[in-house]
Amino acid sequence: MTHIPVLLHEVLEVLDVKPGDVVVDGTLGSGGHAREVIARIAPGGVFVGVDRDSNAIRSFKNSEHTVATTILQANYGQLPEIMETHHLPQADALLLDLGFSSDQLTAGSFAGRGFSFQGNEPLIMTYDDQTEPLFEQLRGLSEKNLISILSELGEETFAPRIAKSIVVRVRKNQMQTTGDLVAAVLEVVPDRYKHGSINPATRTFQALRIYVNKELEHLKSLIANLSRVVRVGGRVGIISFHSLEDRIVKQAFKELSEGSAHLITKKPITANEEELRRNPRSRSAKLRAIIL
Numbered sequence: 090m091t092h093i094p095v096l097l098h099e100v101l102e103v104l105d106v107k108p109g110d111v112v113v114d115g116t117l118g119s120g121g122h123a124r125e126v127i128a129r130i131a132p133g134g135v136f137v138g139v140d141r142d143s144n145a146i147r148s149f150k151n152s153e154h155t156v157a158t159t160i161l162q163a164n165y166g167q168l169p170e171i172m173e174t175h176h177l178p179q180a181d182a183l184l185l186d187l188g189f190s191s192d193q194l195t196a197g198s199f200a201g202r203g204f205s206f207q208g209n210e211p212l213i214m215t216y217d218d219q220t221e222p223l224f225e226q227l228r229g230l231s232e233k234n235l236i237s238i239l240s241e242l243g244e245e246t247f248a249p250r251i252a253k254s255i256v257v258r259v260r261k262n263q264m265q266t267t268g269d270l271v272a273a274v275l276e277v278v279p280d281r282y283k284h285g286s287i288n289p290a291t292r293t294f295q296a297l298r299i300y301v302n303k304e305l306e307h308l309k310s311l312i313a314n315l316s317r318v319v320r321v322g323g324r325v326g327i328i329s330f331h332s333l334e335d336r337i338v339k340q341a342f343k344e345l346s347e348g349s350a351h352l353i354t355k356k357p358i359t360a361n362e363e364e365l366r367r368n369p370r371s372r373s374a375k376l377r378a379i380i381l
């Protein structure tokens with residue numbers, strides 16, 4: 090499955106990028122948004138793209154670009170330092186499109202990190218090779234820790250029993266693959282949960298992915314330092330895919346708008362009917378934007 094950029098038209102509209110602009114994409118992925126942004130900031134624009142995934146960086150670097158680009162494998166949480174050490178001008182616009190890309194689930198060299206509960210892959214679940222893989226991190230987690238991770242980051246109703254099941258398997262050295270994690274969930278959840286509209290392992294995978302990658306921490310850290318990346322009057326657009334992320338963005342933008350910033354989106358922008366039909370991934374996407 091090739092990644093289709095979500096809310097593309099809406100992102101371009103709220104970021105309002107123009108020739109000569111400096112634009113930062115903190116979650117480059119397959120470059121779907123980036124390519125359209127670059128086409129609009131030429132001539133004379135400056136594009137900065139980062140992603141934690143070296144595969145994303147490699148393929149984007151290998152393509153042709155019409156503007157000056159700085160493409161780095163990095164965590165967007167480090168963008169304030171990156172802008173300074175690379176002597177980059179403050180941005181006119183910043184985009185974050187959170188989470189993982191469809192390419193990281195299925196497409197060739199991007200896959201294999203264990204993001205998906207379909208198939209059987211090593212239980213790595215990190216976006217980069219610098220972060221300790223999930224199967225190793227699990228060895229250091231108590232049942233109590235796991236219960237709070239699953240209930241807070243996955244809003245999982247059956248957190249206590251799933252946590253116990255995971256701990257038992259980790260002790261027996263049976264927690265190496267995504268198949269092992271799915272089995273740990275299926276062994277303990279009630280039958281009715283298995284016939285619901287979502288896969289019973291969905292929330293467990295989401296919670297553990299957010300936990301190992303410290304996703305909420307990085308998001309909060311960048312939001313707290315936006316003024317080191319984006320100029321006054323510059324625009325920030327953030328697409329989130331679940332309520333925990335959206336809550337952080339909503340709250341932070343509200344606080345900024347109580348100062349001198351101006352909210353572009355009072356309510357989050359969601360996908361229209363046509364996009365929902367074309368790209369099921371857009372179902373949970375919410376775009377919020379602000380002018381600093």
Ligand SMILES: C[S@@+](CC[C@H](N)C(=O)[O-])C[C@H]1O[C@@H](n2cnc3c(N)ncnc32)[C@H](O)[C@@H]1O
Binds near residue numbers: 094115121139
């Ligand atoms: C939804 S995809 C972005 C897709 C992209 N906008 C496109 O149109 O192709 C999210 C990307 O963010 C990356 N990512 C997740 N957390 C990150 C972080 N803290 N810093 C940098 N990249 C991150 C993932 O590796 C993934 O490639």
